Structures are given as structure tokens and as C-alpha cells.
Amino acid sequence: MKFQNLIRRLFKKEPSFRLRRRDALFNPGRDWTAGAGLFFIFTLILLLWAGYLFYEVEQGELFVVKKTTEGAVTQLDQKMLDTVTALYREKAAQFQELKTGRPASYTDPSK
Numbered sequence: 038m039k040f041q042n043l044i045r046r047l048f049k050k051e052p053s054f055r056l057r058r059r060d061a062l063f064n065p066g067r068d069w070t071a072g073a074g075l076f077f078i079f080t081l082i083l084l085l086w087a088g089y090l091f092y093e094v095e096q097g098e099l100f101v102v103k104k105t106t107e108g109a110v111t112q113l114d115q116k117m118l119d120t121v122t123a124l125y126r127e128k129a130a131q132f133q134e135l136k137t138g139r140p141a142s143y144t145d146p147s148k
Contacts, residue, residue: 094098 090099
């Protein structure tokens, strides 16, 4: 009997390694278990992170702004400011001239 069972298993229409291979690729039970497990682990991590953030905000340690007591006043470079202002006034004058002036004439390239 054992010998006959062995022969039958060896000469099946579909070899057993293909069956195992197919089951290894498509196993819905395993896939759903892995997906649900990953979902719960991800959810647990998110809940722990949210709890940590809540605790830090509640303690007032998350958004700490260090106040400076020194009132450092920066001096404005008046010469540099006048140079930049003059540059922009020149650009505005050139723009006005282009807006109100005659359009540039171009030669016809087909001639």
C-alpha cells in the first residue's frame, strides 16, 4: 500500500512542488493576516506618537520660544538704500518710456 501511494504521488498530473509554489504565491489567509497585522502595528505607532505629541504640548515643552532680553537694533545703510532706490527709479522711467514711446521697428526677414 505504501509503495502504491508513493507511485501515485510521483506520477500525478500536477507535481506537488507546483502546488506548493502556487499556494506560496496566492494565500489569501496569510495575506490578510499580514495586512491586518501591519495595519494594527502602524495604528499603534501612530497612537503612541500622537500621545507623545499631546503630552509635550500639554507640558508646554514642544513649542518653546526662547525670549531674548537684548534689543539689538540694526542700523540701516542709508547710502545702500539710496543706491537701490535710484536703480528702481531708473527702471521705472525706462518702463514708462517703453510704454508711451514708439514701438521698435524691425526689418522684414523675408525680403
